[in-house]
Amino acid sequence: MYxxxxxxxxxxxxxxxxxxxKLYGKKPDGLPNIGExxxxxxxxxxxxxxSNGYLAGKTLQELLDTYKEQLxxxxxYSRFGNSFPLLFKLIHAEDNLSIQVHPDDKTALKRHNTLGKTEMWYVLHAEPKAELIIGFNKNYSKKAYLKALEEDKVEELLRHVPVEPGDCFFIPAGLVHAIGKGIVLAEIQESSDATYxxxxxxxxxxxxxxxxxxTELALSVINFKASKYPKTEYTPVLNEFVPLVKCEYFTTELLDFNNKVTLPYNLTETFVVYMCLEGNFEISGGTSITHVKKGETIMLPAGMKYPTLIPDGRAKVLEVFID
Structure with a gap:
């Protein structure tokens, strides 16, 4: 595969x-307000x-049904079988998203027969004074929370976090959150649309x-404790993979590079996905060379051996796999 x-x-x-x-060339297909x-x-x-190569036109599900652990x-594959476990998005909030929360796996399976929704965000663009809402600003009771909802004051209970490009946040199931207006970000999440x-x-x-x-569905899944500082702290290092998030659902690292990088592993246990945040690069592996531009996402099947990433000058990517 390739x-x-x-x-x-x-x-x-x-x-x-x-x-x-405007930023990534995503065609609106006649839709007026592209949010995702x-x-x-x-x-x-x-x-x-x-969309590329001899498998063009095949769905991800068809590939998974055919190639299984090779993909x-x-x-x-032993954990998820013929279900692809992750969902990768680019999101633009021209206006505020709703304040929401997601159930964990156990609750989502019981209520909706689906996975829960733990996710992470990497901020790509932020207007001045743009902010995220992430968790409560102190511990609250359900009674206090419901009273604030009734009085349209729930925002006063929540932590408002100013953001800038490069900021990274981990959003586990149960954490109340919202993306504020003026923000573009990459989101990596469990493959679920369970949202309250x-x-x-x-x-x-x-x-x-x-x-x-x-309101009622959300009550039993919300974590009412004050959120710890939600931002992932990291120090960028040129030409090295920098850890951002590691959880049971996915591991994400940041690579900012201007030199060729040969991946130090033979992919057998997991696929790897690259989201190209800045610049362009190409991947060489086996007999194939694939060009990737800013805003594109590419999946390396598990059968690939020691692929090499080659930037066109300089590029920045998120690397995601399941550990």
């Missing part, structure tokens, strides 16, 4: 805008389709209706 590219799946969102097209581009997805009804690796919306600024959809809230 490095796989996929056709982006763009999503129209009430809070979306045009920056994913699903770069790599095995999620039902939104499965990615290969995702022995360890990953708890506050939406009384925003109305195109038909004039306020969007549904999930």
């Amino acid at each position: 490095p796989l590219k996929f056709k982006p799946i763009v999503k129209d969102k009430i809070w979306g805008g045009s920056k994913l097209e 581009s699903w770069e790599l997805s095995g999620y039902p009804n939104d499965v990615s389709v290969v 995702v690796g022995k360890r990953v 919306r708890i506050y939406d600024y009384k925003r109305k959809d195109v038909e004039g209706n306020e969007r549904e809230l999930h």
